[in-house]
Amino acid sequence: MKFTVRVPASTANLGPGFDTFGLSLALHDVVEFETTESGVDIEVLDAGAGDMRRVPRTGRHLIMRALRAACGRLGTSPPGLRVRCHNAIPHSRGLGSSAAAIVTGIAAAYTLAGRELDADALHLAADFEGHADNVAASLYGGFVVAWESEGGFRAERLTPHHAIRPVVAVPSTQSSTHETRGLIPEQVPLADAVFTGGRTALAVHAMTSRPDLLLDATGDRLHQDYRRPAYPATMRLVDELRSRGIAAAVSGAGPTVLALPYGEQSGAGIVPPDVDVDGYEILAPAIDLDGVQIYLA
Known part of the structure; x- marks a missing residue:
């Protein structure tokens, strides 16, 4: 067989x-x-x-x-x-x-x-x-x-909404899911939990119907900042992209960066030329x- x-x-x-x-x-x-x-x-x-x-x-x-x-x-x-x-x-x-x-x-x-x-x-x-x-x-x-x-x-x-065109910045470095999970505390401030809960609900709407809301919808206070010490370069890139109005987040346990451009934003060229992506491979898989x-x- x-x-x-x-x-x-x-x-x-x-x-x-x-x-x-x-x-x-x-x-x-x-x-x-x-x-x-x-x-x-x-x-x-x-x-x-x-x-x-x-x-x-x-x-x-x-x-x-x-x-x-x-x-x-x-x-x-x-x-x-x-x-x-x-x-x-x-x-x-x-x-x-x-x-x-x-x-x-x-x-x-x-x-x-x-x-x-x-x-x-x-x-x-x-x-x-x-x-x-x-x-x-x-x-x-x-x-x-x-x-x-x-x-x-x-x-x-x-x-997902047809206009969303993911881009991933894949570094040469690796990470361990087990190790990065260990950096997340068992308790978080109530305000951060409320913030993340609201963004989670918004993300369902943004991913399926309103991609123009993705920048707000991909905000997080639950896990990414706590894991920043494990991959500071990843978080710097996430921060830079978000400061330019591009919805970005850590992909899973990292260290890859996920961006979610849509419509005219789409394509591997979404990363501005003055953003340092040295050491990253930029891919735009459908x-x-x-x-x-x-x-x-």
């Missing part, structure tokens, strides 16, 4: 929506699977190819761990597999590379079981990730609002509206 899984990158939080908002980006990992008699043979190309510690070539690879967990949930046993990973999503940059690997493994398990992806796939993916924003964006595409209730993780996919895709050979 041969099949291919294509999964998009994602950016999370979008400023105020900590662990809540996700946006799917048309920057894809493409992973080819072929069943074999036994064992696991993994080849990694492009992003992560030289990092054997973070991207192992054994059953410890995150794709394989997610695949085995999903097979267990589905009541199947994983076969031997040959896996070839064409990775376009930068690792440890706040663009959902781990979420994409988790979604890839779960999609592969469902494919091997002859099943369509269902709501349980989100629960399983979010259990792995610890939150649902990135994995929901990679699963469903578009703009997602995710939350956790007594019944588990849930997410709603919304269609919003991926499809989410994970599976192609049978």
Whole structure:
């Protein structure tokens, strides 16, 4: 059996929506699977190819761990597999590379079981990730609002406004989600909570109907400033872009910077020429509206 899984990158939080908002980006990992008699043979190309510690070539690879967990949930046993990973999503940059690997493994398990992806796939993916924003964006595409209730993780996919054209500034440096989360206090001032709650509600409206409100809607007092010591250059760029009227935020746990220009603002040229982006790669991926895709050979 041969099949291919294509999964998009994602950016999370979008400023105020900590662990809540996700946006799917048309920057894809493409992973080819072929069943074999036994064992696991993994080849990694492009992003992560030289990092054997973070991207192992054994059953410890995150794709394989997610695949085995999903097979267990589905009541199947994983076969031997040959896996070839064409990775376009930068690792440890706040663009959902781990979420994409988790979604890839779960999609592969469902494919091997002859099943369509269902709501349980989100629960399983979010259990792995610890939150649902990135994995929901990679699963469903578009703009997602995710939350956790007594019944588990849930997410709603919304269609983002057609004029929004994301731009990401990807630095050469990496960050650790675990480390940057540790900088966020367990309690914040009431005024900051009220500010961020209002901006979170506004962001749903701005992302879907009123992109002209995105500058205000991407304001945050919950997490970004607390994480400033982890990536001061990232926050300087966010501050500079916002001072020029461009909606900008840290992408996920960083250190990538997300900008959300719209209409005539759109394009990689949104970054003014006098803003220092030395050390950053500027990309302008479209919003991926499809989410994970599976192609049978």
